[in-house]
Amino acid sequence: MHPKRPPSMKVLRSFRFRRLVPVLLACLSLVASPLLAQTPQPQQPPQPQTMIPAPPRLAATSWILMDADSGRVLAQHNPDERLPPASLTKLMTAYLVERELNSGNIAPDDLVPVSEKAWRTGGSKMFIEVGEQVPVSELLHGIVIVSGNDASVAMAEYLAGGTEPFADIMNQHAARLGMTNTHFVNPTGLPDENHYSSARDLSLLAQHIINDYPQHYRIYRQKQFTYSGIEQPNRNRLLWRDASVDGLKTGWTEEAGYCLVSSAERDDMRLISVVMGTASEEARAQETQKLLSYGFRYYETLKLYDQGAVLNTPRVWGGDKNELRVGVDSNVFMTVPRDRNQELTAKLDLQADLTAPIAAGETVGQMEVRLGDEVVGERPLLALEAIEEGGFFKRLFDKVQRFFTNLLGGFFD
Numbered sequence: 001m002h003p004k005r006p007p008s009m010k011v012l013r014s015f016r017f018r019r020l021v022p023v024l025l026a027c028l029s030l031v032a033s034p035l036l037a038q039t040p041q042p043q044q045p046p047q048p049q050t051m052i053p054a055p056p057r058l059a060a061t062s063w064i065l066m067d068a069d070s071g072r073v074l075a076q077h078n079p080d081e082r083l084p085p086a087s088l089t090k091l092m093t094a095y096l097v098e099r100e101l102n103s104g105n106i107a108p109d110d111l112v113p114v115s116e117k118a119w120r121t122g123g124s125k126m127f128i129e130v131g132e133q134v135p136v137s138e139l140l141h142g143i144v145i146v147s148g149n150d151a152s153v154a155m156a157e158y159l160a161g162g163t164e165p166f167a168d169i170m171n172q173h174a175a176r177l178g179m180t181n182t183h184f185v186n187p188t189g190l191p192d193e194n195h196y197s198s199a200r201d202l203s204l205l206a207q208h209i210i211n212d213y214p215q216h217y218r219i220y221r222q223k224q225f226t227y228s229g230i231e232q233p234n235r236n237r238l239l240w241r242d243a244s245v246d247g248l249k250t251g252w253t254e255e256a257g258y259c260l261v262s263s264a265e266r267d268d269m270r271l272i273s274v275v276m277g278t279a280s281e282e283a284r285a286q287e288t289q290k291l292l293s294y295g296f297r298y299y300e301t302l303k304l305y306d307q308g309a310v311l312n313t314p315r316v317w318g319g320d321k322n323e324l325r326v327g328v329d330s331n332v333f334m335t336v337p338r339d340r341n342q343e344l345t346a347k348l349d350l351q352a353d354l355t356a357p358i359a360a361g362e363t364v365g366q367m368e369v370r371l372g373d374e375v376v377g378e379r380p381l382l383a384l385e386a387i388e389e390g391g392f393f394k395r396l397f398d399k400v401q402r403f404f405t406n407l408l409g410g411f412f413d
Contacts, residue, residue: 069331070335085276098209101136101216149190163187180201237281246264304334332367345370
């Protein structure tokens, strides 16, 4: 399901072509204005504005609340502070397993050998045994649901040959995802002074887990996991308290305190919250609930355009086609205060004198989305198709036509 579209949104198309018609209309309006001035126009009553309180203050070291589709941050406190992430680290470990599964490099039923190092790893466990051959799917469940350090080390050894080279891969992907305040030393989150992340970085990682590999995301909502006859619960208490919550991961060490990355979906709107450094399991659940309640109460997310939707068809000169289909390369979402969707406008600013050849995916303009007077989003406008050069006579005809079009427009500068 996707966030709902706004009931209506005004689209302004801004071209750098000189136009004759707008000038004539402006002249007519000047002629008519004395008559209109004699007729008093009724004043419209001011529209009530949605009143949004300040975001809640939490009993935590750092936190952030973000919409999963638009990426808009709705609340934050110390979001870029580098902190020990504890078992929130395993979100990256799981993400890399999911990435390998999605690419076909490994399969869910591939058997992973359990080393003595994996078996001896301290902290929370899935309780795998030395010498066992454990399916990838089972280890992924053990990492996500019961935060198995042993499962994390086993997968790191299977994918990269050891925990150190796996940590290097983790850091490469952290850089790719824009996690600028993150550095991993191991796949588990066991304490190390050089092992850190931030609330903002973890929200970005959660966003990619949800959106990049949705087929694996259902694992994060499971409340229990049983392996080798041992049943363990998911430590995310909100899975039992709030039906809209369906992930993601808890963490705790003495250095990190109690941490929680969570996500919930209500009325086609999905939020991601990260809370780091609370005092107890109960505190991290309660503080997370405050953030989620605030976001769902005062904001809504609207889907403005679909990926590949044709937003305009500007004139192209010298091509085998006269018009170019222009749009965006991914869905466009905007998160706005509730009851203000009627204030959204989109302005499409296209390059002047588009000339063939034009490659598919080439940037040919910019879209600006405003909420009233505030710019709330910008996206490049792309060519949705390739346009090749036309034949000799087509190019010659277009050159003459363009000359006279620009000439006539110049008279009204």
